Amino acid sequence: MIQVRNVTKRFGAKTAVNNLTFDVQPGVVTGFLGPNGAGKTTTLRTIVGLVRPEVGSVTVNGTKYHDLPAPMHEVGALLEAKAYHPGRRARDHLLALAQASRIPRRRVEEVLGLVGLSDAAKRKAGTFSLGMAQRLGIATALLGDPPVLLLDEPVNGLDPEGILWVRKLMQALAAEGRTVLVSSHLMSEMALTATHVIVIGRGRLIADSTIDELVRTSSGSRVRLRTPMADAVLPRLQAAGGTVQPGDDGAILVSGLEPKAVGDIAFEAQVPVYELTRLEASLEQAFMELTQEESEFRGQGSEGAQEGHGALPSSGPLPSNGGEAPAAQQGWPAPVPAQGWPAGQQGGAPGAPSQGWPAGQQGWSGPA
């Protein structure tokens, strides 16, 4: 278990991490999400003592990293893809780190096999592709067979097979009761891999909850109602607090109400119901909504309004300015939220509509 308590870290005038507090529990994969520059890497480096916070403390299994008697046996970390000398052979790199931690030489061969680098062990690490570099980094993290793992963007540069492998590995490690904290900017990947997520923006905690909760309470979630007598039910839905929009081929999209409430209203209105479906937002949409105000590098097209931050499941502090929408910018047809998410745009969570969040607009722009 990792405990981060009131950590603040500044680099010059810039506050990279701002009074951050969270726990990472064993047994599940915890995703660590945030826009570029949110402070993810700084936080991870703080956990392992590479960066010293001005305020606050971080402990791993109750002890500061610096004071762990056998650190690599307690925490394995992949922090940057290329934390090795390019002129050293992969096996020698692992051997040097194993020796420093009193790990037997045969474990080097084991982890090389585990990450699929046995055949490349004699090659200089500098000749590795980004994907192989990631594998070597994962091998390094696993050397001490640690109960806590920190992985910063582990699937960067991996091919689909490699991504699947990392996902299964992380889930297997968590299933063994280990603590697994994984940062990523690939929302679709996180939706498949992680159970729990910690979202930060501009160094502050935005959300700390399960993915299910995050997605369910997102304002992107709505209910699709299909009925031949829409006019009869619309006023009742609005009166109950729902926001109603026309969907495709006559369906009604209701936000702000649960399927149960919509079904009850339809029953009271005595209209036939052909379809009543919960449409969950993807993790990506929930994430965009959360971090709208917190993005470090924000394109103008994504500054439009988002519906309330109010219903967040977060146990942590919420940004105070959530939901304040500059009216003049409403309805900007920003095609892509330009926050530097190069690869995460396409894949929504399974079972969820996969179009990108149409930033700046109030509702769905296309068929679900």
Place this chain on the structure above:
Amino acid sequence: MSAPAHALSGPSGAAASRAANPVPVMTDTLRSEWTKMRTLRSTKVTLAITAFLVIGLSALITWASVSSPHHGTQAITNPVGVIQSGWGLGWLAFEVLGVLVVTNEYSSGMIASTFLATPKRVRVLAAKAAVLSVVVGLVSLVMTFVNFYVGHAVLSAYPAFPDPALGANNVLRAVLGMALTSTLMALIGFALGAIVRHTAGGITASVAVLFVLPLVLQALPTSWRNPVEEYWPTQAGSQLEQVTRQAHALTAWWGTGDLALFVALLLVAAGYLVTRRDA
């Protein structure tokens, strides 16, 4: 790819299993740093080229200074100095090696892996410095004897010039001393590298300490220059190789002590900075 979990030893239940973990000590850090040193080809290449150049250049200068009709008096007054004339280059090379031992970890990102494995950073620095000292000490020890006998052979072909013997006054001290001075030079580079954390900056600082600042001192009026030069660490340290004591210079061992003190201060500064700064 096979199922990932087979080589993992199952749930290592947090603190409960902590007692079973082998706790690494200084010898483990030393072993690790030795592995790092020997597994980089650049280290071996640098040392080989240094040995070749120092011995070759020294032999060439020795030969030139006795075979030329316009030879100086150096070969008569200070034959050991002539035999060892290529070592300025050697000291610079050892300094650069010392710089690289630290800065190659910072420039490659390896330093993160190193400090993850051994978060006690002073221990890492101490182990690196120890391995560097042993390697440079042994290599320069072999070099200095080869260098001496090569020079000896050149001089013996010219009977008009004195041919120093190892047993003569202070000659053995000068020959052995070269290994000690070289080691201290490597440690200067090492400490500067740890302080600066950039290869180019570390090398520049090393060159400044060894060559440039002593040159700049020449511009000072003699009343200032003499005492400063006397105590300038690299100048003072080189007195160990002087068979006869020079004017305005410390004795061999005071000079070496002066250099060693300088190295110690640099190492303390390096240790302080490396511990305090973010890696």
